[in-house]
Amino acid sequence: MGVPMPSEVKSSERQFEVQWDPHDPAEANTYPEVVAAIREQCPVTWSTGRWSVHDSGFWLMTRYKDVRAAGLDWKLYSSAGGAAPLQFDLEVFRNGFLETDPPLHTKMREAVTPFFLAPALEQHEDGIRKIIDELIDEAVAASPVDFVETYALSLPSRIFFELFLHEDPEEIRFTIDIVRGLLKDMASAAELAPKLQAWCAVAIQKRKDRGERDDMVGVIAHMGSDDFPVTDEMRIETLMLLIMAGMETTANGLGAVIHTFATNPDARREMANATPDQITKAVDEFLRFSSPVPAAGRTLTEDTVVHGCPMKKGERVTLNWLSANHDPEVFPNPDVLDLSRNASQHLAFGVGYHKCLGMHLAKREMRLTIEALSKLRVFELVPGAEINYRNGPARGLMSLPVICAR
Numbered sequence: 001m002g003v004p005m006p007s008e009v010k011s012s013e014r015q016f017e018v019q020w021d022p023h024d025p026a027e028a029n030t031y032p033e034v035v036a037a038i039r040e041q042c043p044v045t046w047s048t049g050r051w052s053v054h055d056s057g058f059w060l061m062t063r064y065k066d067v068r069a070a071g072l073d074w075k076l077y078s079s080a081g082g083a084a085p086l087q088f089d090l091e092v093f094r095n096g097f098l099e100t101d102p103p104l105h106t107k108m109r110e111a112v113t114p115f116f117l118a119p120a121l122e123q124h125e126d127g128i129r130k131i132i133d134e135l136i137d138e139a140v141a142a143s144p145v146d147f148v149e150t151y152a153l154s155l156p157s158r159i160f161f162e163l164f165l166h167e168d169p170e171e172i173r174f175t176i177d178i179v180r181g182l183l184k185d186m187a188s189a190a191e192l193a194p195k196l197q198a199w200c201a202v203a204i205q206k207r208k209d210r211g212e213r214d215d216m217v218g219v220i221a222h223m224g225s226d227d228f229p230v231t232d233e234m235r236i237e238t239l240m241l242l243i244m245a246g247m248e249t250t251a252n253g254l255g256a257v258i259h260t261f262a263t264n265p266d267a268r269r270e271m272a273n274a275t276p277d278q279i280t281k282a283v284d285e286f287l288r289f290s291s292p293v294p295a296a297g298r299t300l301t302e303d304t305v306v307h308g309c310p311m312k313k314g315e316r317v318t319l320n321w322l323s324a325n326h327d328p329e330v331f332p333n334p335d336v337l338d339l340s341r342n343a344s345q346h347l348a349f350g351v352g353y354h355k356c357l358g359m360h361l362a363k364r365e366m367r368l369t370i371e372a373l374s375k376l377r378v379f380e381l382v383p384g385a386e387i388n389y390r391n392g393p394a395r396g397l398m399s400l401p402v403i404c405a406r
């Protein structure tokens, strides 16, 4: 659909109806405008678009207040039926604890949480800086270069595989291709999921055989107790979630930074002279503005009524983080990227029990990237380059041809 017209307002129970498909590639570039138009006309909308291969018809929430309230109410808005806006087959592939509810969710999450908190991340700071430097060296040597492919997509995967999983670099190439394919479309997901499952099973088994419990995979391999029984399938799903959740998501957050820097020299200069607090603030604004994970899916566990819309048990609801992050009631002039804005209440990482586990890692990667790129002598978009977006569970730049020099 394009921007919905007032004539699409219904007088029936479903007050406002649109045909909106969350992953429509044709709408990747205009996604923010389309959801803004829906938000302005009706806070809760019925979309006749698809939410899985077989199913269509779902509620779409777009205003900050409603999206936040629903995200916090996990009992009513359950993640156990899947948390993707366009849901893949949970029999083939379940996104670990992201697609479960408490208490099971929380026990599994707690087991791996320490690896994503400040003390653990502090130890990776030098390693992250080293990878950033290497990738910038590669980009400078290859300039003009696609900075999305060379940098934004490579950084999160190298950090995760090298620093968190301690895996052989040769293994990295093979698994990264799988992860990218999995995020591309549902057909790829069905085909590639077993390959990543098999890879995770071997990594877990290795830790079990050696009795290794110290690193993240070792903790996953040994998690569980009598009152918290864990199957091998749950272990594999947990590792798959951790591998996949931070790749394209972070790449798209980095994409917002590199796009701004390549097209707005003043913003890059401003960041070169910024204090650490100002950079932290800017990271939140980049996240709010770009909202790299635009939406999440939930399933209603009871009938409810929101803004007069009668929502039924079992129906699907999409919480649109991107739209909420552009709600003018909370963020004045929401479509302006203002690096001095206090945007810390954004919902780019979700809210409540499922709030992003990797948020501090992602923010660190963005902060260190801002620091490194603002020191470059040259960082400019190749003149005439076209900017296009990809849609999917994560939305971001397809490519960004850049001229760069140290």
Ligand code: HEM
Residues within 6 Å of the ligand: 079, 083, 097, 098, 099, 109, 241, 242, 243, 245, 246, 247, 249, 250, 251, 252, 253, 291, 292, 293, 296, 297, 321, 347, 348, 349, 350, 351, 353, 354, 355, 356, 357, 358, 359, 361, 362
């Ligand atoms: C800019 C980068 C990132 C963004 C925008 C992002 C966004 C999100 C969002 C919106 C959710 C909540 C989904 C829901 O409620 O259904 C989430 C959950 C999650 N994210 Fe991230 N994420 C990012 C990076 C990362 C990284 C680096 C990791 C590290 C592995 C990660 C791991 C996770 C995990 C494990 C969950 C599930 C949490 C739970 O269910 O308790 N994310 N993320």
